[in-house]
Amino acid sequence: MNNRLKTVIEKTLPSEHIKYCCAYGSGVFTQKDNISNDKKPIEKKVIDLLIAVDDTQEFHLKNMALNKKHYSCISRVMPIHVTDLINRGTTKVYFNPLVPFSGCDLGYQYKYGIIHYKDFMRDLKYWETFYMAPRLQKPVLEVIRDDTDQEEIKQVLEINKRNALALAILLMPAPDFTLMDMFLGVTKLSYMGDIRMKFKAENPNKILNIVEPNFEHFLTYYEKHIRDFEKLELLRYQGESVFTTNAKSPHCIAQLLEYIPKESYIKLWIKDGSSGLHHDDMRHHLKTNLEIVNEKQSKKAVRKALYTTNPLKSLFYALEKRRKGKTS
DSSP: OHHHHHHHHHHHSOGGGEEEEEEESTTTSOOGGGOOOSSSOOOOOEEEEEEEESOHHHHHHHHHHHOGGGSOHHHHHSOHHHHHHHHHSTTSEEEEEEEOOTTSOTTOEEEEEEEEHHHHHHHHHHOSSSSSGGGGSSOOEEEEEOGGGHHHHHHHHHHHHHHHHHHHHHTOSSSEEEHHHHHHHHHHTTTTTOHHHHTTOSOTTHHHHHHGGGHHHHHHHHHHHHHHHHHTTSOEEEETTEEEOOTTOHHHHHHHHHTSOTTSGGGTTOOTTOTTOOHHHHHHHHHHHHHHHHHHHHHHHHHHHHHHSOHHHHHHHHHHHHHHHHHO
């Protein structure tokens, strides 16, 4: 799929500005609620794309000429620098949702998010918004990586995964947990506090639906960091897929906390090397801060969608999400 998808993107979008692109979603990785049975047909699959570009304004200018129908009515009539300001503001990502790529893979719909390369790198390293980074804490299909920045991109992608694993372990309710618990914990990070979950505008089983059919992908994605944590004695394998961490050890807590970017609001009130902080208190602070961040960013994303998406498409998308939330 990788090469075919790369060809589709290069034929459709102004690819000369793309420094990194990855794909995710039900069109790339199987999700449990998209597996058909005798009573439920397979729904039309969506391929989500995250595209980091060297110049968002130039990208939008050229893409508007190539794919004007991908943009909302408001975007089409506003000056291009306004669209760029919307792109670089708040969540840092500009989504064109549920669009066909003309003449290519007509069985799919595409939702692609555009982010400036500098904003992309900062969110991966520092979790400045924690809106884009979680998308790369779950398995993705890498489609394009700029040759000149290969090592830099590879490094920050691994940093983001390592930090997510550390946060998921710190948030575990018990010191013993399975690999499945770890992967569910990592996936859950971006949904805690999200208003879509609160108002049932998202499938309440979405986290399990993502992880369960893709367990092997998660294992491949995180195996290196799990082994590294074992070497550092932050994790210990108990057998039968059960791991343990010394949640009461100040040294263990301090080491895991060091992986949470100090620039992120998630770490507010918590200092590196906090030897006197009780695990339950630390977990409460992290969980509360994470929920605040996700709620804030999800509200911003809803407001941003008023500009980036046509009203009828937004309504259809919201109703479809709510339907899944009610029926699951």
